[in-house]
Amino acid sequence: xxxxxxxxxxxxMFLDTTRKFAEAQASTTQLRTWWREGQGLDRPWWRQVTELxxxxxxxxxxxxxxxxTGEALLDLFALTEILGELAVPGPTxxxxxxxxxxxxxxxxxxxxxxxxxxxxxxxxxxxxxxxxATSLSAQPGRDGLLLNGTALAVEFGAHADxxxxxxxxxxxxxxxxxxxxxxGVTVRPTQSIDPxxxxxxxxVNDGRGTLVAQGPDVEPIVARLQQVLNVLQVAETVGGSGRxxxxxxQWAFERYSFGRPLASYQALKHxxxxxxxxxxxxxxxxxRAARAVQDTEADAALLVSAxxxxxxxxxxxxxxxCAQLLGGLSQTMEHxxxxxxxxxxxxxxxxxxxxxxxxxxxxxxxxxxxAA
Amino acid sequence: xxxxxxQFRLRAREWLAANxxxxxxxxxxxxxxxxxLQRQLYEGGFAGLCYPREYGGQGLTPQHQRVFNExxxxxxxxxxxxxPTLTICGPTLLDTGSEEQKKEFLPAAIAGELLFCQFLSExxxxxxxxxxxxxxxxxxxxxxxxxxxxxxxSADTADWAMVLARTDWDVPKHQGLTMFLMRIRQxxxxxxxxxxxxxSHEFCEExxxxxxxxxxxxxxxxxxxWAVATRLLYHERAAVGGASPFVSGVxxxxxxxxxxxxxxxxxxxxxDSERARDLLARSEVLHLVHSALAEDLTQRLxxxxxxxxxxxxxxxxxxxxxxxxxxxxxxxxxxxxxxDSGSWALRYLGRQGLSLGGGxxxxxxxxxxxxxxxxxxxxxxxxxxxxxxxxxxxxS
Ligand SMILES: Cc1cc2nc3c(=O)[nH]c(=O)nc-3n(C[C@H](O)[C@H](O)[C@H](O)COP(=O)(O)OP(=O)(O)OC[C@H]3O[C@@H](n4cnc5c(N)ncnc54)[C@H](O)[C@@H]3O)c2cc1C
Numbered sequence: 001x002x003x004x005x006x007x008x009x010x011x012x013m014f015l016d017t018t019r020k021f022a023e024a025q026a027s028t029t030q031l032r033t034w035w036r037e038g039q040g041l042d043r044p045w046w047r048q049v050t051e052l053x054x055x056x057x058x059x060x061x062x063x064x065x066x067x068x069t070g071e072a073l074l075d076l077f078a079l080t081e082i083l084g085e086l087a088v089p090g091p092t093x094x095x096x097x098x099x100x101x102x103x104x105x106x107x108x109x110x111x112x113x114x115x116x117x118x119x120x121x122x123x124x125x126x127x128x129x130x131x132x133a134t135s136l137s138a139q140p141g142r143d144g145l146l147l148n149g150t151a152l153a154v155e156f157g158a159h160a161d162x163x164x165x166x167x168x169x170x171x172x173x174x175x176x177x178x179x180x181x182x183x184g185v186t187v188r189p190t191q192s193i194d195p196x197x198x199x200x201x202x203x204v205n206d207g208r209g210t211l212v213a214q215g216p217d218v219e220p221i222v223a224r225l226q227q228v229l230n231v232l233q234v235a236e237t238v239g240g241s242g243r244x245x246x247x248x249x250q251w252a253f254e255r256y257s258f259g260r261p262l263a264s265y266q267a268l269k270h271x272x273x274x275x276x277x278x279x280x281x282x283x284x285x286x287x288r289a290a291r292a293v294q295d296t297e298a299d300a301a302l303l304v305s306a307x308x309x310x311x312x313x314x315x316x317x318x319x320x321x322c323a324q325l326l327g328g329l330s331q332t333m334e335h336x337x338x339x340x341x342x343x344x345x346x347x348x349x350x351x352x353x354x355x356x357x358x359x360x361x362x363x364x365x366x367x368x369x370x371a372a
Numbered sequence: 373x374x375x376x377x378x379q380f381r382l383r384a385r386e387w388l389a390a391n392x393x394x395x396x397x398x399x400x401x402x403x404x405x406x407x408x409l410q411r412q413l414y415e416g417g418f419a420g421l422c423y424p425r426e427y428g429g430q431g432l433t434p435q436h437q438r439v440f441n442e443x444x445x446x447x448x449x450x451x452x453x454x455x456p457t458l459t460i461c462g463p464t465l466l467d468t469g470s471e472e473q474k475k476e477f478l479p480a481a482i483a484g485e486l487l488f489c490q491f492l493s494e495x496x497x498x499x500x501x502x503x504x505x506x507x508x509x510x511x512x513x514x515x516x517x518x519x520x521x522x523x524x525x526s527a528d529t530a531d532w533a534m535v536l537a538r539t540d541w542d543v544p545k546h547q548g549l550t551m552f553l554m555r556i557r558q559x560x561x562x563x564x565x566x567x568x569x570x571x572s573h574e575f576c577e578e579x580x581x582x583x584x585x586x587x588x589x590x591x592x593x594x595x596x597x598w599a600v601a602t603r604l605l606y607h608e609r610a611a612v613g614g615a616s617p618f619v620s621g622v623x624x625x626x627x628x629x630x631x632x633x634x635x636x637x638x639x640x641x642x643x644d645s646e647r648a649r650d651l652l653a654r655s656e657v658l659h660l661v662h663s664a665l666a667e668d669l670t671q672r673l674x675x676x677x678x679x680x681x682x683x684x685x686x687x688x689x690x691x692x693x694x695x696x697x698x699x700x701x702x703x704x705x706x707x708x709x710x711x712d713s714g715s716w717a718l719r720y721l722g723r724q725g726l727s728l729g730g731g732x733x734x735x736x737x738x739x740x741x742x743x744x745x746x747x748x749x750x751x752x753x754x755x756x757x758x759x760x761x762x763x764x765x766x767x768s
Contacts (some may be wrong), residue, residue, distance in 0.1 A: 264748040269741035288664035362649035
């Protein structure tokens with residue numbers, strides 16, 4: 001194994017390449033073009049992206065993936081933060097989370113090899129149906145499981161070839177990959193506040209699915225998937241709020257009123273100090289949660305929910321306060337702020353709101369103390 | 373043979389179980405008892421973990437201190453000795469003291485024999501620390517101190533003080549200051565306890581009337597007091613923000629061991645209320661964020677990614693998190709919280725102390741904006757002006 005410095009040099013090079021690519025091939029100007037053309041995902045572009053390694057970090061080496069430092073989730077955190085900072089579109093978060101589930105030791109053997117290389121190479125796209133918005137039953141069919149029901153608000157649902165869902169047979173919970181091209185699956189795209197991050201509702205009528213896990217193996221895999229997904233979401237969000245704050249801070253030095261820069265007014269300086277404090281705090285808890293999931297710490301669930309609820313709220317506060325400090329410009333389509341704001345709004349509202357995650361925090365605290 | 377962290381943990385666990393009584397929350401703090409406990413820790417090799425061995429410490433890492441703190445949570449601990457002796461004055465001495473001063477004061481402080489307090493703020497103001505009016509004049513064999521200080525935490529129970537005084541009035545304010553080490557109980561020093569708004573006695577006021585100090589009392593350079601004060605303020609921000617590596621015997625990120633919101637939710641029978649759970653979690657999330665921020669900032673300061681001034685982030689966030697906890701506590705305590713002598717109501721009375729003591733949060737915001745973000749400094753009327761000519765308010 002390479003030395004720690006060599007490994008971190010490799011990571012730094014990987015991040016540099018990512019940044020250069022994103023600046024050239026995924027600028028906010030291009031993002032706007034996609035928007036106008038109503039394109040949630042440009043497949044050729046996505047295949048190009050996967051060559052950079054954005055989809056292989058969480059997959060073990062024997063399946064063609066591999067992390068750069070031995071701490072795959074932390075590598076992916078660093079990558080995702082940059083994607084958030086540059087508002088890069090694409091299903092990286094949800095796809096990497098599904099990959100984490102498919103390579104979970106409790107996943108059915110054989111499932112992984114079938115799909116992994118195609119997913120990593122961008123030939124297929126997979127997504128995840130958040131259980132609270134999913135209601136699916138499963139019965140054994142002739143070749144595989146037959147599924148019936150609905151999965152609502154599925155991220156990239158209209159673009160995905162495969163949707164991982166939690167369903168239930170008469171006896172037990174199952175984790176199933178649904179093939180959206182097979183008969184029985186109807187996809188209805190919905191109107192996402194961020195057109196580059198589209199959602200869709202799925203109606204499944206005797207749809208075909210491949211079993212990924214069943215019975216007691218389901219919950220550990222789902223927990224891992226959701227932790228990874230939440231960690232990536234907060235990483236992306238703090239990348240975005242950091243960028244917005246940088247834009248607003250730069251503005252404070254360049255914009256003058258009454259013959260002096262905005263940055264010279266104490267009332268505004270103090271607000272910038274608060275914003276910078278909250279941005280550091282948001283990044284710190286996001287990173288702390290990533291570390292906890294990486295190391296499978298006992299407190300991982302607690303820290304992930306803390307991160308998700310804190311970042312969900314404070315990122316929007318930071319962005320709206322920056323909008324105020326940027327003045328009228330911030331209220332235009334032309335300014336980039338709304339690109340970040342839209343994505344942060346999606347992040348806040350999906351996979352558990354701040355309130356819902358606080359309920360998780362409280363029950364972990366009260367249950368833990370009750371058990372002690 | 374060097375001991376690893378886990379071995380250290382086990383050794384600490386065994387020692388604590390064999391030597392100290394269990395006690396999870398803090399009652400009224402007894403200073404004599406505190407000194408005695410500190411002495412025991414010192415003799416057991418568990419005091420001053422992050423101080424160098426040659427000055428009475430253990431020469432261990434912040435990780436050792438964290439491990440020890442985790443193990444010590446359920447035991448009676450001399451928590452009040454942290455502030456300011458072990459987390460602020462000790463580290464400042466370590467940074468700026470002469471070899472003799474370090475040898476004289478640090479082992480005694482770590483052993484609980486010598487407690488410090490800080491004589492910085494004055495009746496004329498605390499934010500503008502470099503504007504102190506207390507004066508020290510040279511004599512044949514030392515210095516003569518005159519003036520007044522105020523809001524000095526635990527001055528009535530401490531032995532020595534760090535005093536910031538003006539030693540040259542003909543230069544701009546930062547250039548004419550000297551820091552002194554002063555024995556508190558001596559002729560000419562009068563200490564009056566001040567009653568706090570919640571009835572407790574946290575700080576005092578002092579009057580100095582021709583107090584004699586030897587030449588050896590100078591900490592750092594004569595007229596170089598601002599450099600010492602800068603180190604002191606750095607350690608104070610870390611300590612007040614819950615990010616000091618020297619803090620012993622309290623939960624990571626905390627300064628005290630007050631009862632928790634979780635206790636309140638349970639004891640008031642609200643464990644099943646969704647609303648109570650939300651309030652509890654709001655505060656707990658901020659504590660988790662605070663700990664994460666403290667760790668992250670400490671690491672990034674060590675790595676040189678951020679300037680020292682960035683310690684103000686943690687000072688600011690700490691006040692926010694603590695005040696949110698108190699607000700949630702008052703809300704959860706309901707009417708009984710104020711009609712039946714609730715501890716949360718008393719904490720609420722002193723709520724703003726959290727954003728004043730250790731330098732106000734407004735000053736922290738100035739520091740962040742100006743010295744971290746690089747925004748223009750506030751206009752000041754005393755810049756470059758000999759201090760003698762600087763205008764003072766009518767209350768000074
Ligand atoms: C619990 C507690 C413990 C303390 N312990 C000690 C101690 O041990 N030793 C010690 O020396 N002192 C101690 N203090 C004093 C503390 O350091 C001061 O209260 C603090 O520095 C503020 O000074 P001040 O009270 O004189 O307020 P002032 O300096 O008069 O300020 C009043 C208000 O104006 C704001 N303000 C002042 N100047 C500016 C500016 N330029 N820009 C924006 N806002 C400004 C302040 O933030 C504050 O809100 C303690 C205080 C408390 C509450």
